[in-house]
Amino acid sequence: MKTFANHSSRMTGKGIGREDAENVRKTMDQFWEKLSKRKDATKEINQLNEEFADIVEAADILKEKLPAETLEESSENLDKLKLLGENGKLALDMVLAKNNQVDDAYKKLKKKLKSNLPALNRGARVSEKTVLAFIKEALDFDPLPVVSFDVSKTLVAPVEKIQFKNTSSLTTEEIEWTFKGAKVEHSTAQNPKVVYEKEGIYPVKLVGKNPLGKDKVVRQEYITVTDLAKSEKTNLALGKEITASSNCAKTEKSQFAVDGSTQTKWCANDSGTHKLTVDLGGTNVVSEIVMKHAEAGGEPSSSNTLAYRIQISKDGKNFKDLVKVTDNKSAVTNDQIPVIKGRYVRLIVDKPTQGDDNAARIYEFEVMGLEGDVELPPKYEPGNPRLVENxxxxxxxxxxxxxxxxxxxxxxxxxxxxxxxxxxxxxxxxxxxxxxxxxxxxxxxxxxxxxxxxxxxxxxxxxxxxxxxxxxxx
Missing domain, CATH: 1.20.1440 (de novo design (two linked rop proteins))
Known part of the structure; x- marks a missing residue:
């Protein structure tokens, strides 16, 4: 029973319970860390192989020995536990095949694992943050560097500090930032603070390397520096006209997503994707989208939105993609976007919860920016650097x-x-x-x-x- 209990997912929102299989999760993290840095991970590989074998064995023994009444209640969980153990082993073998460049074995194992993934995502909630998470991490693993970053804000006043955060893969060993037009244009720091002294719209580039290769991400016209940003950004959606694809009840209509309170929510439970569209009342400057999901309103973390998109439009007909999130776990999301003008902002909920529940729950949908169709500064154009004299x-x-x-x-x-x-x-x-x-x-x-x-x-x-x-x- 110990192995089964260790991998049974628990409600962990609002301080309830603990994470499942914490020690196993720690071993998995150590495995990824060592593998990414090309260090010897034999110890962790052996421990994970033993753990996956124990999971399968525990499920079989419990199904054989549990009383019929107990088995009737836990059979689905035990079947899921065994499936996870078997696929955890497949995932480990797949990663090692890729790391050792055994291409045929890697492709075969990946194909099998991907075909099993829908069954692993359905049904009983077992070891979601441990074995299931490991399987998904294995499918995403790449020994080459994969570069990405986050930023604290994209709309700032001159000399206001911006915090950048390197979120590149563990396999990315060296990084170099380029902030053209900033006070300091280059950095190798993990999370640099950057200042722009003059108004303008600036690009950002991050390059990552390891001995196997390199990757880069370039975001043109990404940071907008304007004196207008000296005033506080406004929640442009607060109290504005809003429509939705559906509502769960009269007390959970779309307007409750823009009423400024986490005591109320918009809920939708129709089939397919859920949509929420807010009319800002005119063209405004948008730089940030803040969403408060189920957990922010006191519900379990399992009800937080998993996958969503955000779009913007000037006419309510032609929409442009701003944000695409596929694996959110957070109670509150803060999506920084390159500054853009628009009137209509749309939320599309592709996967409303962490599990099978199809009901979307949004407690607040905040569109942050500056009011009005204000004039923004021109795009930064670097001039020739001043030549030295000696x-x-x-x-x-x-x-x-x-x-x-x-x-x-x-x-x-x-x-x-x-x-x-x-x-x-x-x-x-x-x-x-x-x-x-x-x-x-x-x-x-x-x-x-x-x-x-x-x-x-x-x-x-x-x-x-x-x-x-x-x-x-x-």
Whole structure:
């Protein structure tokens, strides 16, 4: 009974109960951590194989020995437990096959596991946060880096701090941020704080690497910096006209999703997807969507919306996708979006709960932004960087790029050694030697670019300055 009890999902919302199979979950997390960093995970592999075997054995023994009355009540759970144990083993074998590049075995196991997934998602709630979660993590596992990030806000005033958060896969070992137009344009920090001093609409890029490859995500026109953001953002949806695809009851109509209270909710239980559309009353500036799901209103976490989309429109007919979430677990979601103008905002609930319950429960749907069709600043257009006047200024530029994380410590050291010699020859007015060492400096830049010590952007910046100094001394 111990194995069965350990993997039985519990109601954990609002401080009720505890997570299922906590020690097993810890082993799984350690397995993913080691595998992602290419460390020896033999201990965790053996422990997981033993756990999955114990799950199958426990289910069989209990079905054989439990009294008929008890078995009648728990048979569905035991069948699900056995299915999870068997598929947990398949998932582990599949990941190891992929990691060891045994492609045929990997494809065969993945196909089988995906065909079993619908049955694993249905029925009794057993080990949802442990074995079932592990199976889904295994299907998503990729040894190559997969880059992603979150941001605290996309609409800010000049010099207001923005918190970025790296949410890339565990297999992503090195990262480099590019914030064009920001006070500091490059960073290798996991979660940098960024400041933009001038109004404009700015892009953000994140590159991630490991020895197997690299990935990048570029979000154009992502951060809007405007003096208008000095005032507080408004919940544009509060008290506005709203319609829905259906309602569970008169006391759970759509207007309760925009009444500013978590004591009331919109509930919908018709078949298919559920829709909620709010008319903001005119064109407004939207930058954020806040949703308060079932748990925020005191219901179990199992009733939180799992999958949803958010769209926006100016005319109520032609909608543009803003957000797509497929695996939410949170009671409150805060989706930051690139600033956009619109009048109608639509929520589409694709999977209303964590299980089979088809009823959507939204306690609050908040559309945050600025009121009115206000004028936004122009898109940021980088100008040519100011060229340095001498080797000392180029040396200072290299040091600054090093502080920003755009060049590593060894790369900075090598470049500065060359620039120290160039500065010496400049002071002595030895033009031939200045030019000769600047050519050598350029060769070093080419070497660093080829070996990924510096980015193309840094390469072109320093190369342009070196060429300008060469022209000056020739």
């Amino acid at each position: 080797a000392a200024e180029l040396n200072a530029l290299v040091e600054q790029l090093g502080k920003e994380g755009a060049i590593d410590e060894a790369g900075v050291h090598s470049l500065i050694l060359h620039l120290t010699a160039i500065n010496h020859y400049e002071n002595k007015q030895l033009a031939d030697k200045v030019v000769k060492h600047l050519e050598s400096f350029k060769q070093m830049l080419e070497y660093q670019l080829k070996n990924a010590v510096i980015s193309e952007e840094v390469y072109h910046n320093l190369m342009m300055n070196a060429d300008a100094l060469i022209e000056k001394w020739q």
